[in-house]
Amino acid sequence: MTMKNIKLGIIGAMESEVELLVSMLENKESRKIGKHTYYAGLLSGTPVVIARAGVGKVNAAVCTAAMILEFTPEFILNTGVAGALGKGITVGDVIIADCCIEYDLEYGSLGDARGSVFYPDSTSEIIMPADAELSSKLEGAAKAVSGGEFAVKRGAVATGDKFVSSNAAREDILSAFPDALCCEMEGAAIAQVCRLYSVKFSVLRSMSDSADGEAEMDFPTFAKLSADRAARIAAELSRAL
Ligand code: ADE
Numbered sequence: 001m002t003m004k005n006i007k008l009g010i011i012g013a014m015e016s017e018v019e020l021l022v023s024m025l026e027n028k029e030s031r032k033i034g035k036h037t038y039y040a041g042l043l044s045g046t047p048v049v050i051a052r053a054g055v056g057k058v059n060a061a062v063c064t065a066a067m068i069l070e071f072t073p074e075f076i077l078n079t080g081v082a083g084a085l086g087k088g089i090t091v092g093d094v095i096i097a098d099c100c101i102e103y104d105l106e107y108g109s110l111g112d113a114r115g116s117v118f119y120p121d122s123t124s125e126i127i128m129p130a131d132a133e134l135s136s137k138l139e140g141a142a143k144a145v146s147g148g149e150f151a152v153k154r155g156a157v158a159t160g161d162k163f164v165s166s167n168a169a170r171e172d173i174l175s176a177f178p179d180a181l182c183c184e185m186e187g188a189a190i191a192q193v194c195r196l197y198s199v200k201f202s203v204l205r206s207m208s209d210s211a212d213g214e215a216e217m218d219f220p221t222f223a224k225l226s227a228d229r230a231a232r233i234a235a236e237l238s239r240a241l
Contacts, residue, residue, distance in 0.1 A: 003027070003029055003040035003041065003047055003049070004047070005047055006040065006047045006048060006049050006071050006072065006073045006074075007046050007047055007048065007073065007074050007075065007238075007241050008043075008046060008047075008048045008049075008073055008074070008075050008076075008077060008237075008238055008241055009048070009049050009050075009051075009064075009067045009068070009071060009073035009075070009076040009077070010043075010048055010049070010050045010051075010076075010077050010078075010079055010234055011050075011051055011052075011053050011060065011063055011064060011067065011076065011077070011078050011079070011186070011190060012050075012051075012052055012053070012078070012079050012080045012227070012231075013052070013053050013054060013055045013056075013059070013060065013080055013185065013186050014052065014055065014080065014223075014227070015052055016223060016224050016227045016228075017052070017079060017080035017081065017227045017230070017231070018050055018051070018052045018079075018231070020227075020228050020231040020232070021043065021050050021079075021231045021234060021235060022039050022050055024043055024044075024235055025039055025040075025041030025042065025043055025048075025050065026041055026042040026043075027041045027042055028040070028041040029041065031070075033066045033070065034062070034066070035054070036051050036052070036053065036054075036062070036063050036066060037051065037052070038050070038051045038066075038067065038070070038071065039051070040071065043234075043235055043238040044235050044236070044238040044239035045238075045239065046238045046239065046241050048073075048238055049067060049071045049073060051063050051067060053186060055185055055186070056161050056185050056186065056189075057102075057159065057160075057161050057185065057186065057188075057189035058189070059186070060078075060185075060186035060187075060189040060190050060193075061189045061190070061192065061193050064076065064189070064190045064193040064194065065193050065196075065197075068193065068194070068197045068199055069197075073199070074199075074200065075131065075134050075199070075200045075201065075202075075241070076190060076194055076199055076200070076201040077134070077138075077201070077202055077203070077204060077234060077237065078186055078187050078190045078191075078201070078202075078203040078204070079203075079204045079205075079227075079230045079231060079233075079234045080184065080186070080204075080205055080206075080227055080230055081184070081205060081206055081207070081208035081219075081222075081223050081226045081227050081230065082095065082157070082182035082183060082184035082205035082206070082207060082208065083164050083165075083170075083182060083183045083184070083207070083208070083209050083210060083211025083212075083215055084181075084182055084207040084209070084210045084211060085158065085170060085173060085174060085180050085181055085182050085183055085211055086153065086155065086180070086181035086182065088151075089151070089153065089181060089182065089207060090151075090207065090210070091207050091208065091209060091210065091218060091222050091226070092150045092206065092207060092222070092225070092226060092229065093150050093151040093152070093153065093206070093207050094142045094146070094150060094151070094152045094153070094204070094205070094206050094207075094229065094230065094233065095153055095154070095155065095157060095181045095182045095203075095204075095205045095206075095207070096130075096135050096138045096139050096142060096152065096153070096154045096202065096203070096204055097130040097135060097154070097155075097156070097157040097187065097191075097202050097203035097204075097205075098129070098130055098132075098135060098154050098155055098156065099127045099128055099129050099130055099155075099156050099157070100127075100128045100130065100156070100157050100158075100159060100187045100188035100190075100191035100203060101115050101126060101127060101128070101156055101157070101158050101159065101177055101180065101188055102115055102117060102159055102160065102188040102189070102192070103115060103158040103159065103160045103173045103176060103177055103180070103183070104159075104160030104161060104162065105117065113126060114126075114176050115176070115177070117192055117195075119195070119196065125195075127156070128188060128191040128192060128195055130191070130201060130202040130203065131200035131201060131202055133200075134200055134201070134202040134237075135154060135202045137237055137240050137241065138202055138204055138233065138237050139152060139154060140240065141233050141234075141236035141237040141239075141240055142204070142233045142236075144236055145229070145232050145233050145236050150206075150229070153181060155179060155180075155181040156177065156179050156180045156181060157180070157181065157182055157183075157184065157187045157188065157203045157205065158173050158177055158180035158182070158183045158184075158188070159183070159184055159185060159186060159187045159188035159189060159191075160173075160183065160185065161185060162185070163185070163215070163219075164183045164211035164215065165209075165211065165212070165213065165215035165216050166212065166213055167212055167213060169211070170183075170211045170212055173211075182205055182207060182211075183211050184205055187203040187205070190203070191203070204230050204233055204234060204237075205230060206226035206227065206229040206230040206233075207222075207226060208222045208223045208226045208227075209222065
């Protein structure tokens with residue numbers, strides 16, 4: 001691997017979330033670490049590394065930790081699709097994280113607040129803030145790609161190891177975190193690893209469904225279109241970095 005000074009690390013869970021970006025890489029090189037393949041190269045002229053993590057928090061965390069330790073990117077971006085939770089947000093709309101929350105961290109009778117992340121240095125937080133500069137650049141890139149065709153909003157991204165496909169599951173998240181705009185299965189895990197290693201991060205998600213009883217039908221119908229939309233925005237961000 002000869003690529004140096006990597007500016008941006010991009011992580012998606014599924015093949016459909018990274019394939020367009022990998023196909024756009026110039027001077028592409030690859031390296032396998034465990035089951036993760038990392039593709040380094042130039043994306044819109046900027047040195048980046050891209051990986052498909054696999055679905056869920058553990059895959060995302062391991063992929064992120066190895067990316068940080070082996071490639072030392074200045075920023076990490078999680079790109080892909082999500083289920084819409086916020087009012088008025090529909091399939092195809094784009095959410096950019098101001099912060100990430102692990103909605104499925106629960107402590108039962110121990111009494112700690114839901115979502116609390118406890119770090120090994122005894123600090124803790126529920127809201128993991130995305131890098132404001134990176135999220136602003138993402139917003140600019142998303143609006144440039146949209147040209148008014150789809151809505152672009154910033155807010156909280158909620159993560160848990162569950163495909164949310166019922167009103168009960170959707171309401172469970174919103175009852176604890178009413179400001180959550182969308183739900184997915186990796187963003188906050190990537191955020192937590194970035195917080196552990198002091199790496200700037202953000203999350204970019206295009207809505208594939210509304211995390212309700214229709215989600216199992218909508219997801220296969222809209223996932224590719226929405227994943228490619230997010231990928232085009234990531235490529236535009238890369239140009240701006
Ligand atoms: N990713 C896309 N849609 C999702 C949903 N409804 N729940 C969890 N992750 C998702």
